[in-house]
Amino acid sequence: MPWTRKHLLTLEELSLAEIDHIHQTAAAFKKILGRSVKKVPALRGKTIVNLFLEPSTRTRMAFDMAAKRLSADVISVDAASSSTTKGETLRDTAQNIEALNADMIVIRHAASGSPLYLSKILDIPVINAGDGAHEHPTQGLLDTFTMKEHLGSLQGRKVAILGDVLFSRVARSNIHALTKMGADVTLVGPSTLVPHWFTDFGVRVSHDLRSALADAEVVMLLRIQHERQTSSHFPSLGEYTSMFGLNKTRASWLNPKAVIMHPGPINRGVEIDSELADGERSVILEQVTNGIAVRMAVLYLCSGGQTDYVTATQPTD
Amino acid sequence: MAHLWISNARVIDPASGRDGQGDLFVTDGRVVESFSDAQKQQAQKIDAHGLVACPGLVDVHVHLREPGQTHKETIQSGSHAAAAGGFTTIVSMPNTSPVADNAGTIQLMKDTARRDAVVHIYPTGCITVGQKGQALAPIGSLKRAGVVAITDDGDCVQNNELMRRAVEYAKMFDLPVMDHCQDTSLTQGAVMNEGVMSTRLGLRGWPNCAEDIIVSRNIILSTYTGAHIHLQHISSRNSVEIIRRAKARGIKITAEATPHHMALTEDALSTYDTHLKMNPPLRTEADRKEIIAGLRDGTLDIIATDHAPHTDYEKDKEFDFAPNGIIGLETALSISLDVLVNQNGFSLPFVIDLLTRKPAELLKLPAGTLAPGAPADICLFDPEESWTYDAKNGFSKSRNSPWHGQTLKGRVRTTIVAGRVVFSNGKIITSPA
Numbered sequence: 244m245p246w247t248r249k250h251l252l253t254l255e256e257l258s259l260a261e262i263d264h265i266h267q268t269a270a271a272f273k274k275i276l277g278r279s280v281k282k283v284p285a286l287r288g289k290t291i292v293n294l295f296l297e298p299s300t301r302t303r304m305a306f307d308m309a310a311k312r313l314s315a316d317v318i319s320v321d322a323a324s325s326s327t328t329k330g331e332t333l334r335d336t337a338q339n340i341e342a343l344n345a346d347m348i349v350i351r352h353a354a355s356g357s358p359l360y361l362s363k364i365l366d367i368p369v370i371n372a373g374d375g376a377h378e379h380p381t382q383g384l385l386d387t388f389t390m391k392e393h394l395g396s397l398q399g400r401k402v403a404i405l406g407d408v409l410f411s412r413v414a415r416s417n418i419h420a421l422t423k424m425g426a427d428v429t430l431v432g433p434s435t436l437v438p439h440w441f442t443d444f445g446v447r448v449s450h451d452l453r454s455a456l457a458d459a460e461v462v463m464l465l466r467i468q469h470e471r472q473t474s475s476h477f478p479s480l481g482e483y484t485s486m487f488g489l490n491k492t493r494a495s496w497l498n499p500k501a502v503i504m505h506p507g508p509i510n511r512g513v514e515i516d517s518e519l520a521d522g523e524r525s526v527i528l529e530q531v532t533n534g535i536a537v538r539m540a541v542l543y544l545c546s547g548g549q550t551d552y553v554t555a556t557q558p559t560d
Numbered sequence: 561m562a563h564l565w566i567s568n569a570r571v572i573d574p575a576s577g578r579d580g581q582g583d584l585f586v587t588d589g590r591v592v593e594s595f596s597d598a599q600k601q602q603a604q605k606i607d608a609h610g611l612v613a614c615p616g617l618v619d620v621h622v623h624l625r626e627p628g629q630t631h632k633e634t635i636q637s638g639s640h641a642a643a644a645g646g647f648t649t650i651v652s653m654p655n656t657s658p659v660a661d662n663a664g665t666i667q668l669m670k671d672t673a674r675r676d677a678v679v680h681i682y683p684t685g686c687i688t689v690g691q692k693g694q695a696l697a698p699i700g701s702l703k704r705a706g707v708v709a710i711t712d713d714g715d716c717v718q719n720n721e722l723m724r725r726a727v728e729y730a731k732m733f734d735l736p737v738m739d740h741c742q743d744t745s746l747t748q749g750a751v752m753n754e755g756v757m758s759t760r761l762g763l764r765g766w767p768n769c770a771e772d773i774i775v776s777r778n779i780i781l782s783t784y785t786g787a788h789i790h791l792q793h794i795s796s797r798n799s800v801e802i803i804r805r806a807k808a809r810g811i812k813i814t815a816e817a818t819p820h821h822m823a824l825t826e827d828a829l830s831t832y833d834t835h836l837k838m839n840p841p842l843r844t845e846a847d848r849k850e851i852i853a854g855l856r857d858g859t860l861d862i863i864a865t866d867h868a869p870h871t872d873y874e875k876d877k878e879f880d881f882a883p884n885g886i887i888g889l890e891t892a893l894s895i896s897l898d899v900l901v902n903q904n905g906f907s908l909p910f911v912i913d914l915l916t917r918k919p920a921e922l923l924k925l926p927a928g929t930l931a932p933g934a935p936a937d938i939c940l941f942d943p944e945e946s947w948t949y950d951a952k953n954g955f956s957k958s959r960n961s962p963w964h965g966q967t968l969k970g971r972v973r974t975t976i977v978a979g980r981v982v983f984s985n986g987k988i989i990t991s992p993a
Contacts, residue, residue: 255760333878354878355762356832375880377762412762440759 268540286315309538383416398425406465431455569608574913575929589979616648616937621864628657639677648937661686663705711738727787741774768796795840797850834882869958894968
């Protein structure tokens with residue numbers, strides 16, 4: 244099946260076949276990353292602009308690295324150094340980037356829907372690197388990619404997503420991908436952060452940690468996002484940890500082979516016990532590594548590349 | 561003596577119970593019973609065959625943006641939009657720049673309206689100084705300057721003691737208090753209705769209980785003080801039910817519904833279109849249906865547009881950052897006819913009543929009837945004509961309408977203010993013919 248999308252805006256709009264397509268392409272790129280020469284000429288001569296109008300470490304570095312592994316030229320712009328601080332509108336900023344002959348734009352923005360907005364304005368591909376509490380599609384893709392590496396097919400697999408779901412774009416993208424892939428998803432956390440409306444997405448909503456974690460094969464923790472919450476969502480971080488933090492006792496409820504995931508950045512000792520984050524069931528750093536391969540696949544496919552070319556591609560100097 | 565003879569119309573005047581084929585006669589700006597043969601000879605004649613003639617429409621909720629925000633709208637352009645929509649009397653909100661919290665600003669608005677406007681404009685004044693919700697504005701002076709109501713518009717007074725004193729004080733002047741019902745502690749950072757859709761879009765949601773709480777507060781204050789509080793643009797189904805019960809107890813409250821809350825729901829927001837961003841937000845189908853039920857049983861008294869112009873470049877932003885509001889004067893009649901008459905089986909006279917006599921009575925404005933002796937403010941419209949609304953060619957200075965490019969049914973053909981044609985077949989007529 245040829246790849247036909249120009250933009251990657253959401254996982255909600257992708258089909259299962261498209262998600263598989265990205266995963267297969269990512270698997271091919273992951274092999275390249277294991278070579279001594281990790282670079283391929285797939286996007287040589289193309290310029291990718293990372294427009295990161297909200298802070299990011301992992302995602303930005305992974306996009307940066309993915310683009311460089313594909314031999315693209317990369318320019319990164321962040322909020323502090325962009326003209327948005329001078330009051331320039333997103334439209335004007337984006338149109339200027341296009342006028343500078345960029346070939347693709349990767350956007351991280353605090354406002355939900357802004358990648359869709361850009362995609363309507365610009366002729367070049369727009370990749371969503373996280374928009375508000377809406378979606379973080381490449382994170383959802385790399386998380387499900389990582390799950391598949393450990394579990395194989397996700398059909399019928401029990402996945403618990405634990406924490407601040409309300410404000411989480413990571414959760415939303417994972418929910419869309421996981422439900423398409425047939426996983427059995429339970430969202431768990433305090434009622435103020437896991438509202439019942441999520442049942443509309445085809446997942447379960449629970450406030451009972453024990454039943455949600457029982458026999459789960461994946462537990463995905465979400466960061467408590469102090470910066471997005473008002474003061475009233477829960478009493479304190481201490482109470483959160485005592486009620487919903489993942490510790491050794493609670494981890495023992497999981498399926499013995501379960502993997503522990505977290506999109507980062509971690510609040511050690513808040514949503515997860517520090518030892519568990521570093522423990523053998525944790526795949527947190529694998530997620531980061533897979534993030535490069537998945538983003539290479541996304542950049543490559545949305546710039547018009549075909550899978551065949553990837554597998555045939557040889558390392559370049 | 562200037563005579564105007566409108567013939568062969570379906571004349572609908574709910575105030576006088578008139579609905580039938582007939583003529584309207586106007587002499588020197590007022591409706592008269594009949595013309596003599598000599599008067600008929602002299603009269604300017606409009607053949608209104610196939611058209612409905614009704615009182616000029618009345619809108620008690622319009623943002624005219626002048627003074628201070630004339631890039632969005634002016635008293636002149638807003639009055640032109642009103643005339644094009646069949647409105648002959650509009651009530652302007654006080655959230656101008658500066659806000660209308662003093663007699664001087666009201667006088668400026670009235671002077672500007674007298675010079676520039678083609679329809680009747682009545683200003684409202686602020687409840688509190690600077691619309692800041694901290695100290696009462698000079699309500700008596702505002703009344704003397706000519707305001708027909710007081711309101712803090714989008715800045716709902718949060719302090720209950722202050723609101724209690726405001727309604728108590730305004731009652732002394734027989735001034736209704738219009739309130740935008742919103743508990744702002746429940747809506748911090750919110751940009752759309754809270755529910756499945758806000759969850760899906762990752763936008764911060766705005767629960768309808770934020771409206772219900774202030775609606776209830778106002779009912780309680782009206783009960784306690786006997787003051788008339790008018791509840792603006794009701795959007796929540798629970799609020800409709802709360803108002804219904806209060807009215808059954810005889811509480812002196814009134815309430816309005818907008819065309820957009822009766823026509824649209826949050827489901828339209830899936831593309832983050834900022835032309836669907838307003839305060840209060842579009843809610844669910846259950847809310848929309850209850851708004852219509854409320855209009856049907858009289859719980860909601862009137863239709864008002866909340867015409868809120870913003871420029872293209874202000875609306876052309878990320879959803880979170882775009883201002884609230886849409887324009888509505890030029891589409892209100894078509895949308896009301898479509899939703900209420902065509903889709904929900906309301907009678908045409910009933911809908912016209914919601915747009916004429918009832919809003920005029922609510923604020924005691926000299927408008928809303930075609931009875932002999934009344935000001936000859938008349939709207940002639942074709943209820944069957946389909947037309948494509950092009951906001952770019954509209955009369956408002958702004959184009960922020962969700963109905964741009966859509967085909968609407970029911971079109972205003974001629975608008976007459978005090979016996980003078982101010983709008984006819986798509987054109988504003990500024991100088992007397």
